[in-house]
Amino acid sequence: MQDGHLVQLDSVRKSFGDNLVLDDIDLSIDRGAAIVVAGPSGSGKSTMLRCINGLESIESGTIRFDGRPVKSSGREIYGIRAQIGMVFQQFNLFPHMTVLQNITLAPLEVGDAGREPSERRARDLLERVGIPEKAGDYPADLSGGQQQRVAIARALAVEPKLMLFDEPTSALDPEMIREVLDVMRDLAREGMTMIVVTHEMGFAREVCDRIVFIDEGQIVEQGTPDEFFNHTQSERAKEFVDKIIHH
């Protein structure tokens, strides 16, 4: 299915108990687009990403990925998740596996690739994220920036059609943020479809096609970086931009 949006959310609602976290979200993402999602803490950004790959269930509305409905339960979801890479704030590398094992896990367990090609591809990916020499190390031996780059390589190993990034640089020391953003920028340039939750407004300005601003579970405003930064519409977005830029 090549036509249509790669990701489409229609009237998505989600609550935790009586806390309404996603309130009627409509969002569509074209193939090859890089979207930045911004908004205050607790506004529902992580939850939205987690609904897109079915880590959370939704209450009402629909989510479609590549034309297929995303449901958090049932066998279908495994196939969908294998086409969506996710990168977390806390890296979440598997500490009992080497870097190489982390990256080849999904191709070996989920795909039908053999060990040899999976490892070759893993080494290529490590090359691409700039740490080919770390294949045999354990995650604990790596810096935060290196761990996050391994996490990106791990997510790319299944050749996803979509990458989700949930504040990938928020847990990093400032000097390591650059190296991770560089990898993400290259990915976007190569045409990867990606949704990036981040406070890195420099990255947003420079790399993304569209910024989606969320507050209290609603999409308050969205537009190109120029529209968002220079012609901000809503009060809430203005406040947010002010706070984050003059900080």
Add this chain to the structure above:
Amino acid sequence: MSGLWEVLTEHLPEFSSGFFVTFRLVAISFVIAMVVGTLVAAMRVAPVRWLNVVGGVYVEFFRNIPLLVLLIIAFAGLRRAGVPINGWVAGIGSLGLYTASYIAEALRSGVFAVGRGQIDAALSLGLSYPRTLRRIVLPQAFRTVIPALASLIIAMIKNSAIVGASIVALPDLLKESRQVQAETFQTNEVFFWAAVGYLVLTLTATLAFRYFESRFQIRR
């Protein structure tokens, strides 16, 4: 009257046969306890309600009945019910399944120590829940609970003496030692060697687990 050393050399056949019966008993029970304990722990943490219940009932049943009572049920009870069960099956079954309930609980606590983020990461790669459990959660849970498992296995080795002392009456180290004691009346000497036999097993287990701990330790 012969000395400490003579008691051992003169009765070496009894001691060594008892030792190896105990060794076989604990070795096989250990395997059963680990396998069943892992399965029960997996049931208890699976996202399937009825599996949780079955796992919970298992643990509460085997953990809350004295081993001696289990042995009597397994041996005499089943025989009376017409099940032709022999001493080995009753002994290994009781000791293994009893210990499994503790191992399941230890592993379950280890599973809870594995962060939610680990599960999210595995699921997001497309792994199914059972695979996530097998490749990500349980291997980490095992590593965290190795010290706890060591204590449980040592307790199991000591508990194995109950099998020899019970109506199951396997000719284990304890049973054979009592036999020698009845012949020689040298209680202190005989049970000194019985204690040494158990110490050999428990200390070996301790060292093995210490090795596993250093070998498989997870640095975070």
